[in-house]
Amino acid sequence: MKKIVILSTVMLSSYSFAHEPYVAPLAFVTDNTQIPIIAAYAEQALHAEYAVQDPQFTIIQPNQKQATLQPTTTLKSATIFDLPLPEKGTYTVFAKTSYPIQYVQHNKQWKILADATTDQVPPLSERDYVIASDFKGKLPKKVDTVREWTLQTYISKQSTSAIAASSAPIQVNFSTHPNQLIAQQTVQLQIHKANKPLAQAELVVRAQGTTEAQALNIPVQNNGSANINFSTCRKLLDRSV
Numbered sequence: 001m002k003k004i005v006i007l008s009t010v011m012l013s014s015y016s017f018a019h020e021p022y023v024a025p026l027a028f029v030t031d032n033t034q035i036p037i038i039a040a041y042a043e044q045a046l047h048a049e050y051a052v053q054d055p056q057f058t059i060i061q062p063n064q065k066q067a068t069l070q071p072t073t074t075l076k077s078a079t080i081f082d083l084p085l086p087e088k089g090t091y092t093v094f095a096k097t098s099y100p101i102q103y104v105q106h107n108k109q110w111k112i113l114a115d116a117t118t119d120q121v122p123p124l125s126e127r128d129y130v131i132a133s134d135f136k137g138k139l140p141k142k143v144d145t146v147r148e149w150t151l152q153t154y155i156s157k158q159s160t161s162a163i164a165a166s167s168a169p170i171q172v173n174f175s176t177h178p179n180q181l182i183a184q185q186t187v188q189l190q191i192h193k194a195n196k197p198l199a200q201a202e203l204v205v206r207a208q209g210t211t212e213a214q215a216l217n218i219p220v221q222n223n224g225s226a227n228i229n230f231s232t233c234r235k236l237l238d239r240s241v
């Protein structure tokens with residue numbers, strides 16, 4: 001099942017394996033000639049904690065011209081770079097990142113193996129991952145995997161314009177421009193993969209500052225469509241805190 005995470009400020013965008021990566025500007029609509037962009041892993045949505053390592057960003061300008069950017073940073077908490085905004089319209093910032101993860105079998109279930117000690121984690125009954133000390137004797141055979149993410153965000157200077165298609169393997173189209181969302185308004189998303197509707201996708205919405213446990217799971221139809229009302233999402237998330 002493909003998992004699509006939307007990190008939201010009522011507007012649409014522990015241990016490092018549990019963190020979700022994101023990319024976002026300090027403001028999504030601006031009159032500025034440039035704006036800082038932040039990419040990071042975060043346990044709480046949009047609250048940077050660990051930098052995205054060696055990312056390469058594709059910038060699609062309002063005139064559809066593309067450029068690549070590979071920023072360097074000495075920060076441990078986030079990767080930060082300035083995005084020039086030479087013309088009016090919407091800019092798309094796109095990147096991919098990955099993280100190695102190990103799985104082991106515990107009580108006949110496959111679980112993530114975290115590199116941590118007993119004093120650093122909650123009791124086993126309160127977590128869905130395992131650590132070495134959860135096993136008596138030798139660790140079972142480990143399976144190495146790589147978790148991959150596609151990161152995307154939109155910045156509009158002075159006015160919005162059509163969103164350009166990126167090379168992301170999964171495309172999410174909005175019935176309303178993501179920089180023009182209004183409270184109480186229901187927005188329809190159309191999710192595609194390889195130009196075909198993506199059925200059985202897992203769509204997750206997290207408001208700024210919320211954790212993965214507080215995320216909302218939004219039903220996705222077999223035709224790849226889903227409806228989100230951000231006012232409703234905000235109320236439900238507030239109740240879950």
